[in-house]
Amino acid sequence: MTDAGCKLVLVVACALVNADGHILLAQRPAGKTLAGLWEFPGGKLEPGERPEESLVRELEEELGIAVKAEDLVPLTFASHPYETFHLLMPLYVCRHWQGTLAPREGQELQWVAPSNLRDYPMPPADEPLIPFLTSLQSPAG
Ligand SMILES: Nc1nc2c([nH]c(=O)n2[C@@H]2O[C@H](COP(=O)(O)OP(=O)(O)OP(=O)(O)O)[C@@H](O)[C@H]2O)c(=O)[nH]1
Numbered sequence: 600m601t602d603a604g605c606k607l608v609l610v611v612a613c614a615l616v617n618a619d620g621h622i623l624l625a626q627r628p629a630g631k632t633l634a635g636l637w638e639f640p641g642g643k644l645e646p647g648e649r650p651e652e653s654l655v656r657e658l659e660e661e662l663g664i665a666v667k668a669e670d671l672v673p674l675t676f677a678s679h680p681y682e683t684f685h686l687l688m689p690l691y692v693c694r695h696w697q698g699t700l701a702p703r704e705g706q707e708l709q710w711v712a713p714s715n716l717r718d719y720p721m722p723p724a725d726e727p728l729i730p731f732l733t734s735l736q737s738p739a740g
Pocket of ligand 1: 632638724
């Protein structure tokens, strides 16, 4: 690659998995970049934050749930060249949280069976992540 001056943006994201083995997707609201696409909850790291700490904060802000950093299990990551920045996005899996999930930022939420993830249009960075989610063990598996 020749874009040595490209801006690297670090975003942490989480696949919340419920007791049925379904995964939570959130739809990006109108007015944001990539509006209408379905993504994993999460967001950009703030200065001085550790990745897990950032994700605990984002999940509380976006969904109103309390997650413990030790319940965030690394799964894989996305590395994707967007036009104005390069996205590096670790993806964690989380099966345990406290509180009732609620969309705090006006976003639509949907629990999706891993085999149906391709029915939900996602940002291009997310597409390579789907096989990792379809191969997740179910709680009983
Ligand atoms: N949370 C999250 N962000 C993702 C995913 N996939 C993906 O490309 N992104 C990108 O990572 C960035 C996350 O930014 P953010 O959630 O903190 O903030 P934002 O949407 O307001 O950012 P914006 O400045 O692009 O509008 C966005 O550019 C978003 O498009 C994903 O699955 N989850």
